[in-house]
Amino acid sequence: MKFTMNRSFLQNKLATILTAIDSKVINPIFSGVKIVAKATSLFLTASNGNISIELEIPSADKDAELIIQEEGGLVLPARFFNSIVNKLPQQEVVVEQMSNQQVAISSGSALFHLNSHSANDYPQLPKVSQESILEIPVHLLEELISETTFAASKQETRPILTGVHFVLKDGIFKAVATDSHRLSQRILPMDTKDTEFDIVLPAKSLTELSKTFRNKDEFITISMTDNQALFKTERISFYTRLLEGNYPDTDRLIPKEFITSAVFDSHYLNAAIARASLLAEKATSNIVKMQITAQRIVLSSQSPEIGYVEEELECRDVTGEDLTISFNPMYVQQALQAFKGEEVKIQFISPVRPFTITPLNEKPLIELITPVRTN
Numbered sequence: 001m002k003f004t005m006n007r008s009f010l011q012n013k014l015a016t017i018l019t020a021i022d023s024k025v026i027n028p029i030f031s032g033v034k035i036v037a038k039a040t041s042l043f044l045t046a047s048n049g050n051i052s053i054e055l056e057i058p059s060a061d062k063d064a065e066l067i068i069q070e071e072g073g074l075v076l077p078a079r080f081f082n083s084i085v086n087k088l089p090q091q092e093v094v095v096e097q098m099s100n101q102q103v104a105i106s107s108g109s110a111l112f113h114l115n116s117h118s119a120n121d122y123p124q125l126p127k128v129s130q131e132s133i134l135e136i137p138v139h140l141l142e143e144l145i146s147e148t149t150f151a152a153s154k155q156e157t158r159p160i161l162t163g164v165h166f167v168l169k170d171g172i173f174k175a176v177a178t179d180s181h182r183l184s185q186r187i188l189p190m191d192t193k194d195t196e197f198d199i200v201l202p203a204k205s206l207t208e209l210s211k212t213f214r215n216k217d218e219f220i221t222i223s224m225t226d227n228q229a230l231f232k233t234e235r236i237s238f239y240t241r242l243l244e245g246n247y248p249d250t251d252r253l254i255p256k257e258f259i260t261s262a263v264f265d266s267h268y269l270n271a272a273i274a275r276a277s278l279l280a281e282k283a284t285s286n287i288v289k290m291q292i293t294a295q296r297i298v299l300s301s302q303s304p305e306i307g308y309v310e311e312e313l314e315c316r317d318v319t320g321e322d323l324t325i326s327f328n329p330m331y332v333q334q335a336l337q338a339f340k341g342e343e344v345k346i347q348f349i350s351p352v353r354p355f356t357i358t359p360l361n362e363k364p365l366i367e368l369i370t371p372v373r374t375n
Contacts, residue, residue: 001037001072001097006065007088014082017053019208020046021078034122036073051205052239073119084112126239128230132221139216144175145206147186147338152203153179160245163200176250182331187364200247205240212238258347260320266339276301277329279309287372288329293322325351326372335367
């Protein structure tokens with residue numbers, strides 16, 4: 001195998017796929033990047049066993065300046081190969097497989113030799129039908145991911161809750177994540193009346209997915225098997241395993257009636273909670289209290305060792321009964337960040353029942369947060 005290409009272009013593509021490689025690998029081969037040169041394209045593959053990314057670089061791409069002189073395939077240690085490419089002195093880089101399982105990497109007067117493995121030693125990518133079940137713009141999928149993954153559980157005690165529930169039914173694409181203390185749900189109407197699926201994807205995989213596709217104007221096609229999903233654009237294929245098990249019925253958790261509500265600017269409220277939690281984070285229990293009356297809404301927190309903070313909030317359209325409720329400030333802050341500065345309505349049922357945060361516009365996004373019980 002031998003090819004020549006633009007160093008900056010290769011550097012950029014390596015940065016895209018190497019997010020799939022973990023610092024600690026179960027199988028040593030997964031610490032490497034698989035490189036395959038074919039007649040008209042170069043393929044780069046990285047994996048950690050849970051997610052796999054394959055990227056195609058066609059020689060027709062002028063920015064790549066790719067010239068394939070000899071076909072072949074091999075696996076190079078990803079960390080060292082990436083570091084070498086980043087430090088090479090010239091824009092032209094030549095990668096050539098030698099006869100002794102070594103690979104020569106040269107640029108200008110610099111020459112490196114790396115030990116390699118056979119491409120045949122690298123596990124095959126999952127077999128997933130290329131037939132698309134759903135097509136969605138990259139920017140819309142990334143928005144949906146950012147609005148839900150933070151609510152997934154970080155604990156492995158209930159593995160199914162470490163994922164995001166994707167459901168497509170009757171032309172409605174719904175994404176839900178919950179750790180049992182909070183819930184985030186986003187709905188997208190889709191022109192796919194005859195297509196259905198019900199899967200749970202690891203939140204960690206979706207976070208990496210959102211970093212992988214750089215061209216926000218592209219469309220991603222989604223296809224799947226019983227245990228794998230494939231997200232694919234013209235040049236990038238992202239594979240992830242599915243989580244096994246039944247996701248809990250979250251529809252029943254979302255309340256329909258409320259006794260108190262108020263409208264806030266989400267950016268302003270987020271900043272106010274951040275100020276209140278400056279003292280709360282030092283306390284043994286991280287709690288912020290909100291007191292709602294017809295005249296005013298007050299945010300407060302206290303730490304016996306440090307002090308007390310109170311702030312009257314700017315808001316509008318306060319309706320319903322007086323109410324005092326306590327909550328984990330981090331949960332509310334992360335939920336508010338999903339609204340990106342939009343105005344939001346917060347609705348309450350009681351001091352001990354979950355409350356909801358929704359946008360004032362028609363965007364079908366809902367955040368549900370369980371309050372903290374206090375004496």
